Amino acid sequence: MDDIVKAALKKWPNVPACHGWLALDARGDWYMRDDRIQAAGPFPEVKGSRITHDKLKDFIHRNYAADEQGAWFFQNGPQRVYVELEAAPYVWRLQADPSGPVVIWAHTGTPAHFESAVLDEHGRLFLHTDLGFGVVHSLDMEAAAQAVETGLWPLQELRFAELPGRFGYRLSPQRDLAPG
Structure with a gap:
């Protein structure tokens, strides 16, 4: 976490949380979701405005x-x-490496190990x-398929609805708060 963010937390410790205004799709793209977009429908059916500013994305990633509840x-x-998450907290990018295992890194740029x-x-x-836990980016399925086919990545099959509970994350903290 950035030092400036840590300092702001100390200075203003009781700022209310914000729900529904930021979303991550299954390709690692961030979306702003203002009141109008939120009223038009849930994510990912209605995505909002894609964030394209590199410095803002870097700040979000850091x-x-x-x-503690997986939100x-x-x-x-x-x-x-x-x-709001379309599929999972991370979107994995992959690169095949003929001399070793597939190289994995998150949409945030952080390297990971299978x-x-x-x-x-x-x-x-x-x-x-x-x-x-994360979903593999659709453009990187060739490298993933090679790892699966060669036996480096044995597969387990699970229903999508089981994944958040099994891997400890929440797709929609906003909807989880809704009365009902």
Whole structure:
């Protein structure tokens, strides 16, 4: 976490959290979701405005974490901005390496090491790594397929609805708070 963010948390410790305004899709893209977009429908059915500013994305990546209940957030100064997830907390990018295992890194740029692989009923590949749980980016399925076919990544099949509970994350902290 950035030092400026830590300082803001100390200075203003009781700023209310924000829900529904930030989302991460299955390709690692961030979306802003203002009141109008939120009223138009849930994420990912209605995505919002894609964040393209590189310095803003870098700031989000450096200050991206999870709380004790598995809800992911971006710590924006003193305010915690909870994230709506399309598939998982991380989106894995892969690079085949002929001299060793497939190189894995998160959409945040952080490197990771393979622990296990999961295939859901929609044919999406998820990896559990030392960093956490995430979905493989659709553009990197060739490298993933090679790792699966050569036996480096044995697959477990699970239904998508089981993944958040099994791997300790929440897709929608906002909807989890809704009365009902």
